[in-house]
Amino acid sequence: MLQAVSEMMEGEGPTARQQDVLDAVLRLLVEEGDRLTMAAVARRASCSKETLYKWFGDRDGLLTATVQWQAAKVRVTPVDRKGLDLAALTASLERFASDWLRVISSDTSIALNRVAVGHAGSDKRDLGAIVLERGRFALGRRLKPVLEAGREAGILEFDDAETAFRTFFGLVARDVQIRLLLGDRIELTEAEVDGDAVRATQQFLALHGAKTGPKAL
Amino acid sequence: MLQAVSEMMEGEGPTARQQDVLDAVLRLLVEEGDRLTMAAVARRASCSKETLYKWFGDRDGLLTATVQWQAAKVRVTPVDRKGLDLAALTASLERFASDWLRVISSDTSIALNRVAVGHAGSDKRDLGAIVLERGRFALGRRLKPVLEAGREAGILEFDDAETAFRTFFGLVARDVQIRLLLGDRIELTEAEVDGDAVRATQQFLALHGAKTGPKAL
DNA sequence: ACCGAACCGTAACGTACGGTACGGCATCAG
């Protein structure tokens, strides 16, 4: 070791070839979970173990790079805060809810969260922190402006945006993520996801919708 | 192997000495996570590895016995369904909520859920299934009669008890469990737990409380 | 055509750990 920290740690992202490797890791992670071996990765990615160590330092570095790579792929559509009415807000919330449900129920997310949870039990708390940061907290950062815009427009009422967001989060996710992580087979069809998104949004509006109508006066 | 499945698998529970061993495993699991070794368990429990293998079969058997042992320790206070009014129902729900929050935020639960999640990624899905069964599903089985009693008494309104329970679950747990599992340091004082229990209960009543008053007429 | 860098495939090394075997000691039945 070790300042072969690899060019991945800072600056520009992975090269195309490295991305291929990380995608291979992602696929292997879904299939094998945390039991994946460096040899298996090298075989699947058609590269040498030496290259893996040169690029990523060690096994943890490889996993970290993989988590960041996957997180970077999750793109989001921000919401314009102007001309917000109840219909637009409802649509935004439903969009957030169904997107989030689709993410947490995807094979990739489940596999990634599993290894991150496992590593959070060890010293290496990095993976868990990254997943939290790019998952739960990123969602909060994107959603809170929407909620505050809704409050600004007189559509929503709440004291603390963070608390309001956590309520929405709970209404959307409920027991889905923990059940999936623990191995429960849950069928989530497109229709069910959309239905759950609508239900969660309606429940949230019932709790935090302004009773007094828009304050536009 | 193998039919040394040990006397733990069926029939009566572990002996006092075996309980001591399992408690040691529990403590070690909190400290070390899934990295605990059989040697470490033997050392901590002051027993020989040979005895561990004789009693529990193998490492998975030991972990399974530990999870079941911990689950067996969680006791519950059922609610009497007669003479149910809004105050009693509210108290019951708040009790359930604070109990659940205390469980999922306990060191033991976190450690146990971590290993169960890890194992759910492998072939050994047993641990996850046990944790789910004795945790999330056991809670549902205990709470749904309460909800239905509330509906019976005209205090609550909902179509499906399972769906209503999952809403309550989401309002109570929100992002707490996943954040803890991923290594987020959350401070949960007694006051906050109680406050969250009250908030979740009020939100649930706002969503599912009968608007028409008790049907007692 | 030649050189070096980068990389592949594979072999080798060291270690940690699951699982087993064995020698002592304590307890208890007879």
Add this chain to the structure above:
DNA sequence: CTGATGCCGTACCGTACGTTACGGTTCGGT
């Protein structure tokens, strides 16, 4: 007292896997 049983402590074995080392190949630059 004696033999059997159950368990502790420890040494031991086999293997899996992270990590390193090395020979061979490709390729871009000169």
